[in-house]
Amino acid sequence: MISLFPSSGFAIPAFARKYDxxxxxxxxxxxxxxxxGEAFHMAGFQIPMVREGETKKKRNIxxxxxxxxxxxxxSFRANGNLVESFQGSNPDETNLTFPRDLEIYLAGTYTDEISYFIELDHEAGAVQGIPGGFFEEKSEFGIGKEFFLMVDLQPGLRTLFGASGETMTEMTHGKSGTGHVMFMGPxxxxxxxxxxxxxxxxxNRQFIPNVPGRVDSGIVERFGLTPYAFASKFFGVKTAEGDSVEVTREVFYNTPGDFGIDLHAMMGNLLVQAGAMQGLQSGSRDVNPKKDPYLMARLNFGQQSYTSGSLSGLIYWGNDTAMxxxxxxxxxxxxxxxNLKYKYLDLYSAVIWDVIRxxxxxxxxxxxxxxxxxxLEGDYLATDRLLLSIRYDQLNAxxxxSEKADGKVIAAQARFYMRDNFSFYLRDSYNLEGVGTNALQNFRNFVALGIDFDL
Amino acid sequence: MRFKILETSLRWASILIFSLLFFSSVMASGQQDPGPMHDMRNMEEPVAADVATGRMIYRMTCIHCHGLKGRGDGAAAIFIGPYSHPRPNDFTAGIFKFRSTESGQLPMVKDLMRTIREGIPGVMPSFRNLGEKEIRQVALYISTEFIRQELPTKTTIEYVEHVGPYTYSVESARRGKELYTKLGCAACHGLDGRGTGITLQDVRGLHIMPVDLTRQETFGNGISHEDIYRTIMTGLDGTPMPGFSDQFKGHEENAWNLVHYILSLQGR
Incomplete structure (x- = not known):
């Protein structure tokens, strides 16, 4: 049972090379x-406050x-399952898909304030909704999850408001009555x-990869396995264009990528984020003139005793994007x-409610x-080369x-790192609801051996 | 779906281009005159305002690895060397690898600044672009908040300037090899400089491998001739690497032969 699986995360070895x-x-x-890494990402793929910390290999024009x-x-990434095997009902499947996913990244900084991230992706056998309540599996090459410019507005705002010198420092960091408050962004x-x-x-940064669904003659025979908290969750919902939506498809805020604008800033330990997107992964097509606004806040804690964590709240308004x-x-x-990280243990969980209005x-x-x-996912780095993960997903659809069913799946995985950028993994997912006739509960017990490689 | 960009690609492109032009122009107009180089007078003396700014920078950039209280226990620290050396330094323990002072002594402020400026290959990024003023402010914050002892302002080690061409000669390398053998370097670094494969422990009990002297990218304390010279003289406190300043006392120029031998191992 081996297969090469689309793991939906990304490491950027280019940054490691760039910063040595x-x-x-x-x-x-x-x-x-x-x-x-979170601070690096937040600062626009730069070391916070350092602004292109390593410029030895760059030409400044x-x-x-x-x-x-x-x-x-x-950077380049390839992953997939050498063998995947589904068991638990007839017909059993054993697939070989390598590579399942190929990704090319171009990422870096253009100026101190403007950075870019370009992802091109080839995915084999992705399930997609089509009009008429049907689905299809197809392989695609194109823009991946992300393709954007990130601009740090702070220098521009400082200029607009006439701050300079020490005042700039005050504005950069802010001040509260009891001490300084660091300010990053917007x-x-x-x-x-x-x-x-x-x-x-x-x-996009979880260790247990998604499992693709399966389609036969336009009908979903088995829904894929994604983190159920972020799944679309509704049977029979379509996009505004009439395309079917997989009940386990990641949508909205946790879409695997959508066109829009996002603004975020950090004040002390509080991160605030707001934005608007097309919604339901409409690609670049402007099918949603009202746009979908969202708001998120995250509070960080920790930063000593090898401990860190955060709590987040999210609200997203899908504006005429569903049918x-x-x-x-x-x-x-x-x-x-x-999220709670303590030494080699990393726990992260989410609960999300959805209401059709x-x-x-x-x-x-x-x-x-x-x-x-x-x-709920937990990861534990048992040795410097062995990462153990377990994830529980529950969907109350x-x-x-007449169509809907609930799902409960538990998955376990052992990932062995030959190097930091090259790993094998063995995973098993078990359907706690028992195999049923519904395409959600037809998620049959699954074993896979995969490879993940970054250049 | 992914290539169906026709309907609104112009709209998105317009937004992108407009945004780029707007912010580029705003930021270009907002360029501050960097002014003269920060006055480095009395570099060792902490000033409250400098320490306060150093604290802010520390909490934006250093805290993730060195931790809120400078103990090297930041949330990201443990992953830099999972289950092994290196780990971010615990400033409160008063043990510093990278110094120009005698083994066992605290570093000078300029030593802290050098590490912040240059970084440590593979482990700690260079913070060169913070600027010298800000680097000094961070060093002063670390000194006053975590080390909490007066740092030395000079070193008792005699640093003899290099004389002659900045490369090894057959003769200097030969003399360096004799020193390499005499000082027992091969016990850890191996006869060929590639290491013996032994695993040692640092002061925290973490596994540490002797540096492969043929690979300059593994040199944490810098790869310049002066960096190697300084490492030989001071050692790397907290690791099994001792300082050899006593052995070279009165004949410090001989240490350059050892530097040349190491350079010869790297073919430079």
Whole structure:
């Protein structure tokens, strides 16, 4: 049972090369960020306050940093399952998909205040909704989860407000009655973004990869496995364009990438984030003139005794981006997440509620307009090369009552790192609900052996 | 879906271009005159305002590894060397690897500044772009808040300037090799400088491997000729690497031969 799986995280070896650091300076193990990595990301892929800390390999043309070494901005990632095997009902499947996912990254800084992140991606066998309530599996190459510019607005704001010299320092750091308050940002991200990277449970930085679904003749035979807290959760919901939406598809704030604008800033231990997106992964098509606004706040704690953590709250308003039958509806999402890191233990969890609003009377069949999901993952670095992970997912689904079913899955994984950028993993996922006829509960017990490689 | 960009690509491109132009122009107009180089007078003397600014910078950049109280127990610290050396320094313990002072002594402020400025390859980034003024402020904060002892302002080690071409000669390398053998360097670094494969322990009991002298990228204390000279004389406190200033006392110029031998191992 081996397969190469799309692991939806990313490590950027280019940054390690650029700053002459090991991967674990920013990661517990790639792709999960440690506290320094989070600060690095928050500062626009730079060391906070340092502004292009390592410029030996760069050419400075005015205010533009020109890379002299392409490898300082280029990274490549391949992952997938050498063998995957599903058991528990007929017909059993054994697949070989290598590579499942290929990703190319270009990331770096353009000036002290402007950074960029470009991701191109090839994914094999992705399940996608199509009109008519049907789905298809297809392989794609194109823009990946993220493709954006990040701009630090602080220098511009300082200039606009005429701050300079010591006043700049005061404004940069702020002051409270009892002491200084550090202020970072505001940073704006424009383009295709995944703002969940700032959430306490960032779905693009988890160790247990998603399991793709399976489609047969346009019908989902088995839904994939994603962190259920962030899944769409509703049976029978479509996008505003009428494409079907997988009930386990990550959507909205934790979409695997959507076009929009995101603004975030950090004041002391509090991170505040606001933005607007197209919603339901509409790509670059402007199908949502109202846009979907969201707001997130995260409070960090710790920073000594090898401990750090955070608590986050999220609210997202899906504005006419979803459809039930042929009626556009609003979709309210809210939830919390938390993260605690202590030495080699890393726990992160999220619970998210979803409510379909303004559901019209007279839809084709009874519809449960509320749903929620819960996800808890724990990782433990047992040795410097062995990472053990376990994740529990629970989905209390909504949608058409005649179609819906709930899900509970527990997954365990052992990941062995040959090097920080090259790992094998063995994983097993077990369906606690028991195999049923519903495509959600037809998630059959699953074993995989995969490879994850970063250059 | 991913290449269906036609409908609104112009709109998004316009937003991007407008934003770039706007912020570039705003930031260009906001460029501050860096002014003259910060006055480095009395570099060792902490000034309250400098310490306060150093504290802010520390809490933005250093805290993640060195921790809130400077104990080297920041949330990211343990992953730099999982289950092994190196770990971020515990400033409160008063043991510093990178000094120009005698083994067992505290570093000078300029030593702290050098480490902050240069970083440690593979482990700690260079903070060169903070600026000398800010680097000094961070060093002063570390000194006053965590070390809490008066730092030496000079060293008793005699640093003899290098004479002659900045490369090794066959003769100097030969003399350096004799010193390498005589001083027992091969016990840890091996006869060929690549190490013996033994695993040692640092002062915290963490596993540490002797540096491979043929690979300059593993030199934590810097790779310049002067850096290697200083490392030989001071040692790396907290690790099994001793200082050899006593052995060279009165004949410090001979240490350059050992530097040359190490350079010859690297072919530079």
């Amino acid at each position: 650091l090991s991967c674990t300076s920013c990661h517990t193990k790639p792709p999960r960020l440690n506290a320094f 005015g205010r533009v940093w020109s890379e002299t070494d392409f490898l300082n901005i280029f 940073m704006v991200m424009i383009g295709k973004i995944d703002p969940s990277t700032n959430f306490s449970y960032p779905t 039930v039958d042929k009626n556009l509806v609003n979709w309210l999402r809210y939830g919390f997440s938390g 303004n559901l019209p009377a007279g839809i084709s069949s009874p519809f449960d307009r509320t749903a929620n999901g819960f996800t 909504g949608g058409f009552i």
